[in-house]
Amino acid sequence: MARIREFDIDRALDRAMDLFWRKGYAETSLQDLLKELSIGSGSFYAAFGSKEQLYDRCLERYTSLQGGDLRETLDGTADIRTAVRKVLVPMIEADLTDPTRGCLVVSTSTQCGEQPSAAERVTTAVRQVESLLAGALEQAQVRGEISPDKNPRELARFLTTFIQGIRVVGQARTGREFAEDALSVAMRALD
Template sequence: MARNREFDVDKAVDRAMDLFWRRGYAATSLQDLLGEMSIGSGSLYAAFGSKEALYARALERYCSVYTYGFAERLENATDVRTAVRSVLLEMVEADLAEPERGCLVVNAATERSDDPTTADRVAAALRLLESALAGALERAKARGELSPDKDPAELARFLTTFVQGLRVVGKARLGRAFVDDAVSTALRALD
């Protein structure tokens, strides 16, 4: 007879996500995960199958919180410029507070680009971000907030790329002045 799980799977995924986010996949050992999640190896394998599968779940959780959250804010924005600026500055603040973390999507793309599951998850997150930006920019154009000569799809691709670069620059610790100037320049693309 199988035993019932004696731990909260969602909390365990959140703890694993935090650990992978801080250390990366390769630097996070199975023992690190077991300690962080306060479970035994049998429970980890029964619930997730493997370290790799747990990483996929953790990356999915990160995307559901951060990427989908960003997309939702853009969807509900009444002023696209304000919404984009606000989200970019929140990223800057997060990176200044904890530069070693960066963005788990960027970290995954650079550390595990050879893993098809990770590459697919990263690509899906970036496509979602691009789509949310394009939709918000289309709505802004229809409201007259964006010049008629601007292409929302092109701007969305640029901003999606900029966001990832901004997160890398944050990890490089180039400082507030550097990133503030970059954000200001990126926002001028909407003029």
């Protein structure tokens, strides 16, 4: 008779994601994962397949959660400038509070570029952010909040790039003044 899994997959993914975040993909061993998840290797392979497959699932969970938060923020605020600030300021604050954590998508793009599934997941995550921002910017343009001569898709691509960049410089511990100056310039792109 097969044994029933005795652990919550989402909780296990969250714990594994946190471990990958802290140590990085390459530095996280199978033994680290088994210890963190409190499971044996048989259960690990049955539930996740491999370290790379687990990492892909963690990244999928991360991007799903982040995408939901972004969608909620952009949909929940009528004014685009307020919405964009609500997206960017918490990222900056998080990096100022814990610069080693950063963004899992950014970490993946710099650490796992040789893994096709990870690279594909990063591209998907970046395109998701671009799409959500473009939709919000298009609606803002219809409401007259941004100039009709602005291209919402180009602005979305700029802001997507800015988000990734601000996460990188946050990990570099550039400080509050640096981040706030960069944020001011990014916000002026909406004028």
